[in-house]
Amino acid sequence: xxxxxASTEKTLARRATELGNSADPQALPELLELSKSVSPLVxxxxxxxxxxxxxxxxxxxxxxxxHPLLRDEHPQVRQYAAKALGAYGAAARAVLPxxxxxxxxxxxxxYVKRSVLAEVKMxxxxxxxxxxxxxxxxxxxxxxxxxxxxxxxxxxxx
Numbered sequence: 627x628x629x630x631x632a633s634t635e636k637t638l639a640r641r642a643t644e645l646g647n648s649a650d651p652q653a654l655p656e657l658l659e660l661s662k663s664v665s666p667l668v669x670x671x672x673x674x675x676x677x678x679x680x681x682x683x684x685x686x687x688x689x690x691x692x693h694p695l696l697r698d699e700h701p702q703v704r705q706y707a708a709k710a711l712g713a714y715g716a717a718a719r720a721v722l723p724x725x726x727x728x729x730x731x732x733x734x735x736x737y738v739k740r741s742v743l744a745e746v747k748m749x750x751x752x753x754x755x756x757x758x759x760x761x762x763x764x765x766x767x768x769x770x771x772x773x774x775x776x777x778x779x780x781x782x783x784x
Contacts (some may be wrong), residue, residue: 646675677710712745715752
């Protein structure tokens with residue numbers, strides 16, 4: 627396993643924290659890179675930062691970066707990835723099977739399982755709400771008839 631010197635780790639950890647606290651969508655690419663760090667501390671803080679950007683950035687790249695962190699060798703990285711995925715709500719629906727597997731793992735730490743359980747509930751609730759919510763586009767009459775395969779409001783984005 628690769629190691630990082632303490633000074634670099636401290637600098638990158640501080641940067642991940644700053645980016646997460648920035649509420650700046652421009653922080654996304656750097657946090658995505660930091661989530662791949664050799665340092666578990668930096669990965670954990672990058673996951674946290676990605677979660678803090680939920681609702682500010684496009685969900686797909688963040689969810690794609692967080693998903694593999696659910697299999698990280700360090701439990702706190704898995705915990706923070708699960709928490710961050712919960713912040714993305716319905717956009718993280720595809721990771722539910724992996725979250726369930728993580729929860730069902732008898733070797734998993736209790737604190738990770740508690741976080742996973744809370745985030746599964748959050749993602750499910752968000753998914754249920756997004757599927758049940760009326761679509762604002764349905765109130766607008768299209769200028770031309772919709773083809774049979776087009777939908778005025780894709781369920782995955784509402």
